[in-house]
Amino acid sequence: METLHLLSQGMIHIIADGYLTMLVIGLIVGMAVSVMPGLGIVMGIVLALPFTYSMAVEPSIIMLTAIYMSGTYAGCFTAILYRIPGEPNDIPMLWDGYNMSRNGQTAEALGWALISAFIGGIVSTAFMVGLAIPLGKLALQFSTADYFAAVFLGLTSVVSLAGASIVNAFIGLFIGLLISTVGVDSIYGSERFTFDSPILVNGIPYITVLVGMYGFGEVLTRIGRKPINFSKVGEPIRTNTAFPSLKQIWDIRETLLRSTVLGTLLGIVPGAGATVTSFIAYGIEKQYSKRRDLLGSGLPEGIVAPQIGSTASVAGHMVPLLTLGIPGSGATAIILAAFLLHGVQPGPLLLSTAQSKLTVYTIFASMFMAVVGMCLLSFLWIRVVVRVLSIPPAVLAAVVIMFSLLGTYANRNSISDMMLIVVFGALGYAFEKFKFPISPLVLGVVLGPLAESSFMQTMISHDNDFTAFFNGPIRGTFMALSLAALLFPVVRNSLSRRKSSMSQTVSD
Template sequence: MDILANLAGGFAGALDPYNFVFLVSGLMLGVVAGALPGISFVNAMAIALPFTYLLPPVTAMSFLGGIYVGGVFGGSISSILINIPGTPASLPSCWDGYPMTRKGLSSRALSIAITASAFGGLVSALLLTFGAPPFASFALKFDQPEFFAATILGLVSVIAIAKDAPLMSALSMFLGLLIGTVGVDPMYGMPRLTLGVPDLESGINFTVVMIGLFAIGEVVDLICKRAGGARSVATKPGKQVGLSDLWRVKSSVLRGTGVGCTIGVIPGAGATVGAVIAYSVEKQACGKGDRFGTGMEEGLAAPEAAKNATTGTAMIPLLTLGIPGSAATAIMLAAMLIHGLNPGPLLFTSNTTLVYTIFASMLIANLLMIVAAMGVARVFSTLMRVPPAILGAFIIVLSVVGAYGVRNNLFDVYVCLAFGVVGYFMKRTNFPPAPLVVGVILGPLCERYFLTSLANYEGNMAVFFTRPISGTILALSAIFLAWSMWPVVKPLLRRPPNDPTHGDPAPKEPPHRVLKA
């Protein structure tokens, strides 16, 4: 009863006109920032952070929470409509969302994405409200080996993404891991693979790689197809989605929500890992995995529900332990410290109103996101009627500005253009680019967790397997890897008996007959 009473007070604080205006403003800003390629909602939160110093703590947290909730979904709009993920977490939305757009089902894809995201975010916010203490006690058991195991699971899941091509997917992922190692070694401070170029010592940013592979590469491919007389984007918005259609993908939404809520509570995992794993799990579980990548609604609904389902549970370690679960919650931690608030168990007793206002703001933001996302998506839908030449020029300009704005570095623009050429050839040769991007994102995280684990546990490699949680996650990764590679191994195990490579012993020579005199 105390929780319900406190939550009622939280709703009263969140619905206060002053706080509510900033919540809605942050929600709209997050959706727009997430939808614009290269202009991440995390950057929007970082830019807004200094201005929150002038706001009361409750208002500041409502404003940043609105940007967080809206921004996580916003990247799906550009992913579905123009195959350019606005955020890394929206990358899986390209794989089945954009094929739906090419079929003339853009409105249908957006409706499924918005509904799945809102449901996942709402469930996650409810878990944040009612399940923070038990989730916090579980997350408290995580150390660097568990973080390393979680990133390994995310990398292994990527292998199953490319349709019927796990080996190509693995090769693409390893290329991404190689690109992620460029820069200064995080442990010893030595340059690696920089080729004597000083600009490479700061590493290759995954956002720049993502913009180049998907944005620039897509524009070049679009222009080439246009020159060949082919249409690359459907101009009709397609049939709207009814309740019966949404009910048909309920299992996918529920599975994605479960994966996202679980991944979100792990500090450092974030929405990207949740979305990738949810897509891979859904590909194996729904029974239609062989058609994923062709515009399957299940392949869109699951990662959409998962990535927004990480928003609420990522707040659990922040509020209860002071551990930010993602880059966005790290900014919210900075905002709390600016206002003299120390997150932790004592925060629930010393500033109960603030805590439950945050809970209520997350619930309200996920409900309002449906309206806000529909409005922004309607504006972006006009891109479907723009001539390809104008659309291509708009995307290139936006991509170059976004690549430069990541670190205010002109060298990143050159890297973006170079990966645009790479992305075009990967697209033309059916070489999967998505695993490469995921490898660039998760590779540095995996390396950092691995090195810090060895440093903290005196170089003992067995710590990854002897700790129960990390050992369980690594065992699941091994099972998932075997499951993903089974289509490759299966034909090798079913060779015909007369195959000389099968390993059967050579046939015996017939016995010699004894000739009688």
């Protein structure tokens, strides 16, 4: 009953205080950036972040989570209509979504994607709400050692964000942690890595790093690339939406259940983003679907599984962020930065007072409303997609540069930060050019101060005894999970090599 009461209070709070406007703006921005080549969800959140400086924490987070939610869904439009994934998590949508569209069932494909996003979003958000208070109570028992272990688990999630090279991911993480130490030490008050420069004495704001790496860096990366010519792709025959019948939905109930549970649970795991979830959901469907032999030819199951999985993971990512203060993806790392920007530390204390509970449940209520809102807006948005895709890349680049510079300056009213953003833009370009993932660096910058403070406090209170990080049930569990996360790719690669060598032996 307490949960329902808090949710109703949150909805009243959103409507009465005018936060509904920020929700709608976030939904529109998320849908726009997810279909624009060169942008994407993370950059959309980064570019929207400076506009939250003068807002309260609730409307800020409501807008950013709405961008995250709608952006994760709306990328399916270009995947189904043009065979161009809006986001990496939309790649599995190409295999059945686009083929269904080619078979003259464009409206049906869009309808299945819409229903899937609605079910995945609503069910996973309800699961998140039910899990928040128990996890919050557990988190209140955390010591500084437990909290460091939780943060350490978040840092080891770089393995999931590594892409092709785990070594490159850890190099990026190390650089991010190094950047987070620049400035005055919060424990001892000594200067570190300032090189007698007044620009670096106060540290490097994570906002500057984020906007530089994602905003400026992406613009530099896109220069010289051949833009996608959407005029050659052709207009889709039908751009309306046809909902599946209740019988059709009931016929694939097993797919709905599998993908919803998978997306929600994987979303809670740090590093298991929407892309990982959508691929795993499709892979499981390929193994267990009754019509698995026909997957890839235009089946509803091939649309439902990845779409539900990726949408459900959004709410799942918010669970560790709000209850433990640990971001589970690149997007939630930016949302964590927004919390910190407004002086709010997500984690155990966020559910400890009546006012902070209202803040959290206002965010929960907004996520329910965001799911409904993005489904309603999608009817109009399908007709807008073609026009959005026709915006020249040069115009997009100019807009990104303008918002990046203005947003960075507005953070501290500092010209120096505008100089730093160019430096981090060049670093972002170098990362993209040499195939280094940016997300590990972002995790290092955002989680670095949290890891350092909890580590130092534990060392001081336990007389520099390193066993303090392992001799408790909570911290021991987190450390075991961290070790498993680090060993998983080693075991996976070893098994893959063994399987490959066995196959080669058999073929010989």
